[in-house]
Amino acid sequence: MTRWLLRGCDLVATFDDDDTELPGGDVLVDGDVIAGVGVGLPDDGCDRVVDGDGLVVLPGLINAHQHLYQGAARAVPQLERVLIGPWLAQLGALVKGWWRDGQFGPDAVEAVAAAVLTESLLGGVTTVADQHYFHPAGATHPYVEATIAPDVVQDIDEVVRHCAQLIAEHHDPSPGAMVQVALAPCGVHVDRLELFDELAALAADHEGVRLHTHLYEHVDTEAAFRRYGKTPWELLAAHGWAQPRTWLAHVVDVPRAELGEIAAAGVALAHLPAPDLKMGWGTAPLRAFLDAGITVGMGTTGSSSNDGANLLGDLRLAALAHRHGDDPSRWPSARELLRAATRGSAACLGRADLGVLAPGARADLAAWDLHAVDRVGVRDPLAGLVLTGLSSAASLVAMGGAIKVERGVPAFDVAAVAARARAQLPALR
16 A cells, blocks of 8 residues: 655645635545645655645546447547437447447457546546447457347346346445446437336445436437427436436436426436537536536546547536626636536545545545646636646546556556557448
């Protein structure tokens, strides 16, 4: 167990309950947890001291909604300017074609996922919620463990059986867990409603297993009214999902009258500004979410409708895209967005040990260099972090107390990760 001190940072932003910010602050790490946060902390018993001069330090960012496999389909020409219906159909046809041609099996998915996770880490993201809904056929594998029918559809019994197996084999409900399982069907527009009942019941039987799905991304709104005469939220509520285990992604065209119900149910929302804009939906009503008392996290979604995993970059996008109207107090501040990407996303995942710099919390942290030339003149470190910079790459990243990036240099071979993923990429059809 390594004990180390990050000393003399320009600013430590804890995102604790008091939103404590410490100019000249220190962070003491002992093993995989934070042992202390303050100013002038002693280095007694430390194996090393890391110089924090010039750094703004935050809890590691948390991406509350991703589709890692989509890293294989970035900037696809036919997907650049399409609405959600054709986008879903064309992406599905593309990936199914790769799989049927033997080009997108478990090894390819794992290599692409590793590349996207590496990109995330370099940008200060230390936790990712991956909604993996494409299960290519193949041998049992640590990342992709399903062998399914040729039409890429499973019946409800098989879905529930496999989910229960994954929970038994991989879910760790304890604080500090590296892997947890959430049950995440795509949405009411594609999944049978009985599946939502079954997954809610399965989650209830397992500590720390949460529920996640897409909601109000236009296509599900139309389908819910057409098939069931109800809104997507009404369908979820009727099938056991109006509960604190649930967090939902997108939520763009939600009826404002339902926000009170969502808040009262303890359901959290993952805000995804980049894909919402790319799909032509505009922005979700972020200020209305916050006004209603809803917990809000941040995510990027997959790289086919974002084309990147740059969560900090998406915070800048959100800061600018939400500047509607002539009342600037209604615009989201840098601190609100950073809090959403840390404490808010942690709450989406039910992880009180993440998203905060405080004694006993998991030692996931990220720091950016304020002394770089692209941040000369920054007077407010947190606003400067969101609104300035040529790059969102972090200077220092630690996960579970282990330093993965220091002075901008990764502790592993990033080029090898990229080369392995490129070697596995299917040909564009």
